[in-house]
Amino acid sequence: MACGSRKATDPVSGEERNGVMMQFFEWYLPCDHSLWNRLSSGEADNLAAAGVTALWLPPATKGAFGDQGTGYAVYDLYDLGEFDQKGSIPTKYGTKDEYIRAVQACHAAGIKVYADVVLNHKIGADGSEDIDCVEYSNSNRTLPVSGEENIKAWTVFDFKGRAGKYSDFVWNSGCFDGVDWDERHRKNAIYLIKGHSWQQEVDESENGNYDYLMGADIDFDRPYVVEELTRWGEWYMKTTGVDGVRLDAVKHIKAEFYRNWLPKMRSIIGADAFAVGEYWHKDVRALENYLAEVEGEMSLFDVPLHFNFFAASQDGAGYDLRRIFDGSLTAENPVHSVTFVDNHDTQKGQALESCVGMWFKPHAYAMTLLREAGYPCVFYGDYYGIPHDNQPPMKAVLDILLSVRRDYAYGLQTDYPDNAHGIGWTRAQSGLAVVLSSKYDQAIRMNVGVQRAGKVYADVLGNRTEEIVIDKDGWGSFTAKDGYVSVWLPR
Secondary structure, eight states: OOOOOOOEEOTTTOOEEOOOEEEOOOTTOOSSSOHHHHIIIIIHHHHHHHTOOEEEEOOOSEETTGGGSOSOSEEETTOSSOSOBTTBSSBTTBOHHHHHHHHHHHHHTTOEEEEEEOOSEEOSOSEEEEEEEEEEOSSOTTSEEEEEEEEEEEEEBOOTTTTTSSOOOOBOGGGEEEEEEETTTTEEEEEEETTOOOOSSSOOSSSSOOOOOSSEEEOTTOHHHHHHHHHHHHHHHHHHOOOEEEETTGGGSOHHHHHHHHHHHHHHHOTTOEEEEOOOOSOHHHHHHHHHHTTTSSEEEOHHHHHHHHHHHHHGGGSOGGGTTTTOHHHHOGGGEEEESOOTTTSTTSTTOOOOOGGGHHHHHHHHHSSSSSEEEEEHHHHHOBGGGTBOOOHHHHHHHHHHHHHHOOSOEEEEEEETTEEEEEETTTTEEEEEESSSOEEEEEEOOGGGTTOEEEETTSSOOOOEEOOTTSEEEEEEOTTOEEEEEEO
């Protein structure tokens, strides 16, 4: 398996330690070109001190909306904030030089950087073409709903502002299999371009065939397209010095592409370079199928676990905490699981809105940061807050949990699923003990090892003020307040 390294090395002692990534952005960041400079001006050092070992940075490539867009509406992959295109030189986050300095600052702080790679589509074409197409049902992309017709589609990308620097490749209708806009008739629909077909090895549990997502959909069946995306990837990795990738919308891209593309990228950035894909599906079987198709070349975000967290936060006392990992990738395939609580897509107002309730976020982060399985990802919006959503920062709580993960979350895990409203676990190496409550004050008897007999434990989160003394056999009655989580460590 080649999903890549998720461990970190302490820069002082050289010892291996728990890894944790942070998604270093949220959807509504201001368009002020400041994000890259924040990292190189000291924030990378702050995050390293907090226990963050890797950062997933937002797309650095120029999008269709220039510095007003998030980067997911991809325009020019080679423009990292260097050329005057789409109304600006910088992206929303800054310039190319600032991005590279941010990567270097992270490395100096001992933090790895994962680039957000968006290859599924292009938006913001420079010109249109008259092309023959067939319209397909939006809900069933295997079902044509028209005969062949001629439309005017925005499919020409010649990047005159870049003037052929780095690549003179021109994208046109031969590079795409579908579009969703006919300029001639001002009509929004799903069109398959004549001479092309929807890709296989994509998600087929939704819409019959979920190759098409948005914009001008890149055709990965065309060898010259794959060659250009490979050249770009090699250029990007060499130019930026990133350590891994987060891959956007992988369920819409044929698995064969990443099965071949990722080893080529690893030949440049290292065999242990980390890769994680976004495969948005509630059913863990879909994730498992895709992992098999890419032959373990990447990890996947544990979307089913996120939805379990969301359900628990909504249902409260009606949710059985003992079942919270049921149907999750973390339970089924922990080696390839990246756990997360929320991200930019689950924020308020987004198409995948499913924000975990604030009361439950400390529970969810305790379960991702302090247990054995999964590679945890902390969300920028949870750490720093989201002013747009009136969401307060959780930095104080997360700093404690991050420090506990870094220093104490080691050794064999023993679970104590006491009741539907209260669960706990311990970690053998450090004697860490954690108790979660969704209802009622909880007291769960757990063993932390006979070697800790007589030790006095305290809740480092401060949700319980009492002290717990471990008996001669290593047992203690660890508590959590109604609706809270407590993290117990020896004083």
